[in-house]
Amino acid sequence: MFVHRAVDxxxxxxxxxxxxxxxxxxxxAKSLAPHIAANVDxxxxxxxxxxxxxxxxTNARLAVPLLLQLVRDWSEEGEEVRSQSxxxxxxxxxxxxxxxxxxxxxxxxxxxFDIVVAHAGAHVVAVEADAASxxxxxxxxxxxxxxxxxxxxxxxxxxxxxxxxxxxxxRGVRVPDVSREMLxxxxxxxxxxxxxxxxxxALPHLASDEMGRAFDAVVTSFFIDVPVxxxxxxxxxxxxxxxxxxxxxxxxxxxxxxxxxxxxxxAFPLPYAQLRHLILYAGFRFLAEESHPCEYNRVPExxxxxxxTCYFFVAEPLSEPKYSKTx
Ligand SMILES: C[S@@+](CC[C@H](N)C(=O)[O-])C[C@H]1O[C@@H](n2cnc3c(N)ncnc32)[C@H](O)[C@@H]1O
Numbered sequence: 001m002f003v004h005r006a007v008d009x010x011x012x013x014x015x016x017x018x019x020x021x022x023x024x025x026x027x028x029a030k031s032l033a034p035h036i037a038a039n040v041d042x043x044x045x046x047x048x049x050x051x052x053x054x055x056x057x058t059n060a061r062l063a064v065p066l067l068l069q070l071v072r073d074w075s076e077e078g079e080e081v082r083s084q085s086x087x088x089x090x091x092x093x094x095x096x097x098x099x100x101x102x103x104x105x106x107x108x109x110x111x112x113f114d115i116v117v118a119h120a121g122a123h124v125v126a127v128e129a130d131a132a133s134x135x136x137x138x139x140x141x142x143x144x145x146x147x148x149x150x151x152x153x154x155x156x157x158x159x160x161x162x163x164x165x166x167x168x169x170x171r172g173v174r175v176p177d178v179s180r181e182m183l184x185x186x187x188x189x190x191x192x193x194x195x196x197x198x199x200x201x202a203l204p205h206l207a208s209d210e211m212g213r214a215f216d217a218v219v220t221s222f223f224i225d226v227p228v229x230x231x232x233x234x235x236x237x238x239x240x241x242x243x244x245x246x247x248x249x250x251x252x253x254x255x256x257x258x259x260x261x262x263x264x265x266x267a268f269p270l271p272y273a274q275l276r277h278l279i280l281y282a283g284f285r286f287l288a289e290e291s292h293p294c295e296y297n298r299v300p301e302x303x304x305x306x307x308x309t310c311y312f313f314v315a316e317p318l319s320e321p322k323y324s325k326t327x
Pocket of ligand 1: 072104105106108128130133197198199200220221223226227260
């Protein structure tokens with residue numbers, strides 16, 4: 001449960017000594033109860049449409065990553081991390097008017113939203129395997145549902161060690177950091193279709209005329225090291241792109257996280273040299289390639305920060321791919 005994940009209990013003697021230190025709150029289950037309640041309320045409200053499926057708030061292993069992801073995607077405190085990654089992905093779409101964009105692994109949806117903010121008229125198809133992420137994204141982006149503008153959540157309370165002061169751990173984060181007017185503007189000027197399911201299986205029409213070759217851009221953010229079938233993913237990205245000027249824009253690490261393994265099997269952890277060979281093999285030509293240090297989730301004041309080297313590239317589909325097999 002939530003509470004148990006949040007609180008380590010000091011011994012009575014430790015508690016006694018610490019109580020004499022001025023200005024430092026002692027974190028106990030009791031003192032955290034209002035913060036935990038705020039997190040639970042937010043998640044329950046945002047996922048109410050999933051009922052009778054239990055809210056992610058009933059399981060810390062689901063709830064804590066979502067709360068951290070909310071900082072990344074929908075708080076002012078996530079702005080710097082977003083500028084290191086999302087801004088790079090959005091810029092190459094500039095030449096397109098009202099681009100049709102496919103966004104696999106869209107998480108809590110901020111990148112889809114920011115694409116429409118930057119490119120009026122954009123149509124973004126955002127595909128996300130995790131139903132709770134999908135529902136929270138939809139909730140946050142729907143002006144009529146999003147009644148909690150300026151609600152405060154407390155993701156940091158669930159992170160035990162690595163603080164300079166206990167007060168930092170109690171710091172709240174306001175979500176969402178966009179106004180109702182901006183939500184309405186995006187709703188009126190663009191089109192975001194949220195598809196819940198696994199890419200590419202959730203889009204079986206990619207291989208057909210109906211949907212295949214329909215997208216001006218495929219945008220992948222912290223995603224290409226996630227699907228177990230790397231070649232299948234590359235073929236699907238290529239099949240999605242229009243051969244006339246379509247581009248694939250990527251930014252992310254090569255971490256191949258175990259958390260997205262299927263039946264305990266994760267994608268083969270490719271080094272960049274091998275991944276890029278597969279990308280060429282799948283029928284792409286690189287237009288730009290760079291690497292940059294980047295963080296993923298940064299929690300305000302937390303002493304633990306992880307910076308990874310991330311690969312940015314823009315690639316276009318060749319008219320004749322080197323492979324013959326369809327995915
Ligand atoms: C590392 S997160 C990145 C999320 C987002 N793109 C970002 O930059 O914050 C990877 C996301 O991909 C989703 N995911 C994993 N496998 C997927 C698949 N096969 N199809 C679609 N989404 C998937 C996960 O649920 C998660 O939200």
